Amino acid sequence: MSDRIDVAKTYKLFVGGAFPRSESGRTYQVTDSSGKFLANAAQASRKDGRDAVAAARKGFGGWASATAYNRGQVVYRVAEMLEGRRAQFAALLHDTEGTEESAAKNTVDAAVDRLVHFAGWTDKIAAVFGSSNPVAGPYFSFSTPEPTGVVAALAPQNDSLLGLVSVIAPIICSGNSVVLIASETRPLPAITLAEVFATSDLPGGVVNILTGSPAEIMPWLASHADVNALDLTGATGDQRIEWEAAAAGTVKRVYSPTGTDFSAAPGTGRMRAFLETKTVWHPTGAVSLSGGGSY
């Protein structure tokens, strides 16, 4: 035992690129896998949820209209920053989940690699999921994928880093913004990852992370008219029923997978779940480029 006193950390929320305390002033105790006290985390309220949605809406415009190249660079930058903190996150996983050291390192590496994977998707989404449409008639018609908007996501409860990254990356790589509720019992990797986001050129509001009770905050996000989609990865069966039903009030897109194995190849389902397809038609005219009625 060293005789140095630890500088105990107070974990806060991540909203709009800043690290506020919960407006409610509440915190809750985070323990390790054996029940030993680790830290206090902010316990977000309904109002924090609403603030996060407002921040996400604000962040959405610029992020959605950023070039795909730019988004790819930013997501890659997140991977770079996480790479630089591998040791910290491995220790955090060891503390939080009781993961053995070598396995924890592998998990952090996989999380970095996942970010790199999605960084490479940003400028391929339009080509893979969009199309030029050979319609019958003198029209040019094309379909392009677009982000759906603000996504409220519940991180997996038991996979606090790789699962977390696997939820966030596909949501943001297409230009959505996200309000994410971290694992209730294992929030520290999430809020520490927020420090990575905050130093990664990611515009404020694109990723917002709340710690606290999903059961307390999620109902408000599920029925919030300015939330466009839900990702219920971390929800229980009863919660899925309740929140999917609440989402119906505003016809939100809902992605609600169960039993996801995040160590497997990620596939495209998580990206496609939060994409709109916009089809644009324009007359091409009947060869009359030199004037005359071409409509």
Place this chain on the structure above:
Amino acid sequence: MTTASAAQPLQWDYAPAPESAAIGRIKPRYQPYINGHFVDGGGVDDVTINPGTEEALATVSQCDDANVDAAVKAARTGYDKYWSKLSGAERGKYLFRIARAIAERSRELAVVETLDNGKPIKESRDVDVPTAAAHFFYHAGWADKLQHAGLGAHPQPLGVAGQVIPWNFPLLMAAWKIAPALAAGNTVVIKPAETTPLSLLVLAEIFAEADLPPGVVNILTGAGDVGSALVNHPGVDKVAFTGSTNVGKKIQASLAGTGRKLTLELGGKAANIVFDDAPIDQAVEGIVNGIFFNQGHVCCAGSRLLVQESIAEEVLAKLKDRIGTLRLGNPMDKNTDIGAINSAAQLARITALADTGEGEGATRWTSSCAIPDRGFYFPPTIFSNVSQSMRISREEIFGPVLSVLTFRTPDEAIAKANNTPYGLSAGVWTEKGSRILGMAGALKAGVVWANTFNRFDPTAAFGGYKESGFGREGGLSGLAAYLRPELEA
């Protein structure tokens, strides 16, 4: 009025040009189609009427819960026993057969559709039926190419698809739903609207003639209760619904937590935006087509006209002149532009909602066209001096009623266009290419028509943002709604 629009509408004395109802070969009684057979439903018989004349058209045997159960079981058996065992190439051949048969019986189908729905024969003949055939033809070609659909090497069907379609495009909606489901390898249980079941039951004859294996497509007749039993049946793996936003919300809520795949194509309140540099005469044609096509019974109808202020008077005057030439009346007449409202109930809804427009202070203009004594008809109607808060500019009227608003800048047009819970479609009229692309990008709508309106094609995705639903029909994304990647949950 400052323009020369004061002229009286011209009198068009066209000779009647009726299509023959006999071509429809309407039978006295129709039955649901379950497991490859036309069988009596367990419900009481209902009569479907011709909305153009209010005369009874045919009796239709209605389904009950036991029929729903039988149809879903048949679809499961059809899936396990036949459809999932076929190669994509063989599945495709069935779809090609169906496409061909629709084309061969196109005149009959057009007549049936017009008699049962009330839409003008020229629209059922030139739009509904050929586009339905095109959907089968397009998707037939997908059946053996699913590995190229962007979902990995071996995309899988979902199983049994439960589908509910509305009364505005009965045959076309059926084709939109059935063709991609079958191409992807699913089997189908589908329910048409209770007021328009006939064309789908003729399509069932085509399925039978095409030797489609039993249970691959099952057709349930009946009203909302049958639809509700279908979408909530535990044997259904995927639900696809086209209809009102209210019903869509109920379906989404009732499926919560089931893990069943769902796509919704719901209502709309599309903005049709006309800039001052638009080709005005073409724009007027597009506005007319946008709102009066199919009597305005179109979820993507251009029901909110946004005109740049500097040309508003001119556009409105030309619009009234043009609408004055539209011929309303017998849907079976080949010269009819505007046919009948599908039902008395829908006519009452349109009438009531239009009346609120006047109540809220908008200026009403109604075409002076003659209205037949019998049948359900609503004359083309325009409201000007409309504000965004009025019900007529917020709620889907689903009838030939246009609300006219104005704007000054592109930003204002975007703000007004997007100021709706819906997001299905939009129109932009301008000669400036960069403005078209800028507007198309900024509009929260799934389909944007630039210098045209109401175009549909099986190769082009169709579907909405926000409360207009989620999911697309047509194109890659429409096909993807009936597939899952092999390696994903």
